[in-house]
Amino acid sequence: MDLQAALQTFIAESRELLADMERALLGIEHGAAHGDAVNAIFRAAHTIKGSAGLFGLDAVVAFTHAVESVLDRVRDGQLGIGDELVVLLLSCCDHLSERVEAIAAGRLQDDEPPAGAALLLQLGRYLEPQAGAEARAEPVVLDGDAADHWHLSLRFGPDVLRKGMDPLSFIRYLGTLGRIVGIATLADALPADPAAMDPEACYLGFEIAFASAADKGAIERVFELVRDDLSLRMLAPRSRVADYLALIQELPEQPGRLGEMLVACGSVTERELGAALALQGSEDAAPLGRILVDSQAVPSAVVEAALTKQKLAGTERPRADGRSIRVDADRLDQLITLVGELIIAGAGTELLARRQQDGELIEAASRLAGLVQEVRDSALRLRMVKIGATFGKFQRAVHDMARELGKEVVLDIRGEDTELDKAVVEKIGDPLLHLVRNAIDHGIESAAQRLQAGKPVRGRVGLNAFHESGSVVIEVSDYGGGLRRERILAKAVECGLVEADAVLGDAEVFELIFEPGFSTADQVTRLSGRGVGMDVVKRNIAALRGSVGIASRAGEGTTVRVRLPLTLAIIDGFLVKVGESIFVVPLDMIDECIEFSTEPGHDCCNLRGEVLPLVGLRRFFEIEAAPARRESVVVVRHNGRRVGLVVDALLGEFQTVIKPLSKVFDQVSAISGSTILGNGAVALILDVGAMLQGLPGPARVHSP
Amino acid sequence: MFKISGEMTIYQAAGLMAELLAALEDCGGVLQIDLAEVTEFDSAGLQVLMLARRGALARGVELRLFAPSPAVVEVFGLLNVAAYFAGPTDVIAST
Numbered sequence: 001m002d003l004q005a006a007l008q009t010f011i012a013e014s015r016e017l018l019a020d021m022e023r024a025l026l027g028i029e030h031g032a033a034h035g036d037a038v039n040a041i042f043r044a045a046h047t048i049k050g051s052a053g054l055f056g057l058d059a060v061v062a063f064t065h066a067v068e069s070v071l072d073r074v075r076d077g078q079l080g081i082g083d084e085l086v087v088l089l090l091s092c093c094d095h096l097s098e099r100v101e102a103i104a105a106g107r108l109q110d111d112e113p114p115a116g117a118a119l120l121l122q123l124g125r126y127l128e129p130q131a132g133a134e135a136r137a138e139p140v141v142l143d144g145d146a147a148d149h150w151h152l153s154l155r156f157g158p159d160v161l162r163k164g165m166d167p168l169s170f171i172r173y174l175g176t177l178g179r180i181v182g183i184a185t186l187a188d189a190l191p192a193d194p195a196a197m198d199p200e201a202c203y204l205g206f207e208i209a210f211a212s213a214a215d216k217g218a219i220e221r222v223f224e225l226v227r228d229d230l231s232l233r234m235l236a237p238r239s240r241v242a243d244y245l246a247l248i249q250e251l252p253e254q255p256g257r258l259g260e261m262l263v264a265c266g267s268v269t270e271r272e273l274g275a276a277l278a279l280q281g282s283e284d285a286a287p288l289g290r291i292l293v294d295s296q297a298v299p300s301a302v303v304e305a306a307l308t309k310q311k312l313a314g315t316e317r318p319r320a321d322g323r324s325i326r327v328d329a330d331r332l333d334q335l336i337t338l339v340g341e342l343i344i345a346g347a348g349t350e351l352l353a354r355r356q357q358d359g360e361l362i363e364a365a366s367r368l369a370g371l372v373q374e375v376r377d378s379a380l381r382l383r384m385v386k387i388g389a390t391f392g393k394f395q396r397a398v399h400d401m402a403r404e405l406g407k408e409v410v411l412d413i414r415g416e417d418t419e420l421d422k423a424v425v426e427k428i429g430d431p432l433l434h435l436v437r438n439a440i441d442h443g444i445e446s447a448a449q450r451l452q453a454g455k456p457v458r459g460r461v462g463l464n465a466f467h468e469s470g471s472v473v474i475e476v477s478d479y480g481g482g483l484r485r486e487r488i489l490a491k492a493v494e495c496g497l498v499e500a501d502a503v504l505g506d507a508e509v510f511e512l513i514f515e516p517g518f519s520t521a522d523q524v525t526r527l528s529g530r531g532v533g534m535d536v537v538k539r540n541i542a543a544l545r546g547s548v549g550i551a552s553r554a555g556e557g558t559t560v561r562v563r564l565p566l567t568l569a570i571i572d573g574f575l576v577k578v579g580e581s582i583f584v585v586p587l588d589m590i591d592e593c594i595e596f597s598t599e600p601g602h603d604c605c606n607l608r609g610e611v612l613p614l615v616g617l618r619r620f621f622e623i624e625a626a627p628a629r630r631e632s633v634v635v636v637r638h639n640g641r642r643v644g645l646v647v648d649a650l651l652g653e654f655q656t657v658i659k660p661l662s663k664v665f666d667q668v669s670a671i672s673g674s675t676i677l678g679n680g681a682v683a684l685i686l687d688v689g690a691m692l693q694g695l696p697g698p699a700r701v702h703s704p
Numbered sequence: 705m706f707k708i709s710g711e712m713t714i715y716q717a718a719g720l721m722a723e724l725l726a727a728l729e730d731c732g733g734v735l736q737i738d739l740a741e742v743t744e745f746d747s748a749g750l751q752v753l754m755l756a757r758r759g760a761l762a763r764g765v766e767l768r769l770f771a772p773s774p775a776v777v778e779v780f781g782l783l784n785v786a787a788y789f790a791g792p793t794d795v796i797a798s799t
Contacts, residue, residue: 199717
C-alpha cells in the first residue's frame, strides 16, 4: 500500500479513536459503567500505539504506551479511575490529538514536546508500585493475601530461535530487574510425535512469579525484541485470585495444568485456587487436586489450535463497521456539482420537449427528470451526517468550562441522530459552541444563586436537534436564570442601540443581544462576556442561510433556536418575475401568495387583520420596467416575522442548484446565490433574511 | 551412554535430535545421556532433551541425564526444569 495513503488512514482513524476515547472518559465522569469505558479507552490507546509503530512514530508509541500502562492498571483493578485521573487522561487525549494533527501537517518526526513530557511524568506517578495511596486501589483479595509479586505468562512463538533469540536470555535479563520467585517451564506445546518436531522451532512457555519494583513498562521492555513473537500476559502484584483464574482461562493450556503451574511457581496457593474455583460454581469446581491429576497429559493438537487461535486474536482489530467505506469529501462534492448540472440540463430538456409538443419526448423527459431527482436525493444523502458527533464534542467543552467557572453542569443531548449536510455540520460547530458557552457562563447561575432559588446545584444545558418543515432546528437551552430584560434594555440605551423611551416587546429586547458589541456581563470572564460573539454567531448562521431566535423566561432559562437548511447545495425555490428578471425565493420561507391590493403610497397591506409590510422588488432592486397590470404578493416568513414581496408574476416551484456568487458580488446583499434555469437564463436567489434586516417596524407573529 | 560434547544449541539441535531418537530405538531399555562436556546449552538444546524424555516415556525407556555440565545446570536452575527430568529414577547425577 502507498505509505502516504496508509498514513492518511492512520490519521483519520486516530482522530476517530481519540474522539471515542474522549467520549468514554467523559462518560466515566458522568457515572457510566466503568468497565466498558475503560476498555474503550484502552482499545483506542492500544490501536493508536500499534499503528504509530508501523510508521515509526516512536514518540507517539512511547506516549500511548504510557497511557496504556496506566489504563492496564485500571483494568487490573489496581487503580481507581477518579476525577484526577480522568482529567489527566483527557489531557493526554488532547496531547495525542495535537500530535496527530502535527503528523497530518507533515511533521512526522517531531520529538515529544515539553507538554507531552510533563504528561508522561504525571502518568509515571500512576505507574509507581505504591501509587495506590491517592488512587483508591481496590484489590479484592480472596482469603487474605494474594501474591505480592508480578505474575508473567510467557508463550514464545515458534520462530524465536530461528531469529537468533533465546528465551533463556530474556529470562536471565528479567532476573536483573528483580527476583524470580518461582518459575514453571511449560513444554506442553512440544509435539507428541518426536518426528513431528521441528528442532529449530520454539515450543516453550513459562509461568513466572517475579518480585520487582520495576513498573509494567520496564518489565515489558525486557521482551521488547521478541514483542512480535511472544504472547506476554502480566498480572500485577496483589492481583485478585479471580484475575489468575481469568488468566488461566485465557491461556491455551488446560486449566488444571495451568493451575498446577501457577501453584508451582508460587503465584497462588492451591487453597486459594481451589476456593476461587469453587466460588465460580462451574464444573471447574471439581477439587483442584483431581483436576491436576487428570490433566497430566495435554493433547498437543489442542494446544496448537489454541496457540493459533491466540495469534489470530492478536492480529484482529475491532472494526467499527466493515460495511462502510471512506470517501474523499472532495469527490462527493464533485458528484453533487455534477448532479446539479444534471438537474439543470434535465430541466432544459424538459422545456424543449414541451416546446416541441412531442408526447413521447415529453414522457421520456419527465421520466428522466424523476430519475434525476432520485439521484439528487441519494447523492445529497451521502453527504448527510448525524449531528451527534458535533454534539459529542461539546461534552468536553462543557466539562472544561464548568470546571473553570466552578459550576456543576450537565449537558443534556437530544436528537443526536438528526442528519444534516456535512458542510453545514462543519460550519455550525463554532457558533453552537459559543451558544453553549454563553449558556454555561451567563445562563446557569452560580451555585449559591441556584440554591437560593431552590434549584439543584447541578445546572443543565440542553442541546436538541430536530427536523422541521425542510430545515433543521437546533436548540441550545439553559435552565438557568433567564435573560434580564431590564439590564439588556438599559445597556442597549447606554450603547445607543435604542432610544431611551422606546417601547419594545420581550422578543425585540432579547434580539438586542445579537447586536455587535453588546454585553451585559458584570465581569468579563475568560470564556465570554467581552461583547464579541453573539453578533458573530448570528452572522455565521446567516451565512449558512440559517436564522437564529431567542426565547427566555426569568428564572426558568433561555432557549436559543437555530434554524438551518438541510443542505447548502440545493434548495426548493419559488420563481417570481419582476420585469425581465427572475428571482428565486426559498420555498420553505413562503407562507402564501396573495393578490396585490393596497392604497397607493402605502407600503403595507392588510392580511386578515394584520399589518403586512410590503417590499416592492422592483423598487428594491431598482428594476426599470413598467409595473405589470396585476401584481402579486409573496408572503415570506423569516425569524417569526412576516413580510410581503411585491412581484410581477408567479412562475411556480423550481428545484434549483445553488451556484455561489463570485467574489465580485461580495458586497451585494439580499442575493445569496444564483442558478441557471432550463432555458439557460440566470435567476438570482433572494436572501430574505438580509432583505428584511433593513426593514423598520417589524410585525411579529406569535411563535418565535 | 550417549555422550554430547561441545555446544548443544540450535545449530546442533536437528542433528542431535535425529541421533537421540535413533539411540532411543536401540538402547535396550535404558538410555544414559552424558552431559558433562556440554559447553553451551540453549532453549533448543533443552527442547531436544525434553523431546528425548517424551520419546523415552512413550517407548518405556528409562532416560538418565548424567553429569550435567555447569552450562546445563545453570539453565536447569534458571528454568526450574530439573524436576521435569526427574522421573522415577535418579536422573540427574552430579559429577
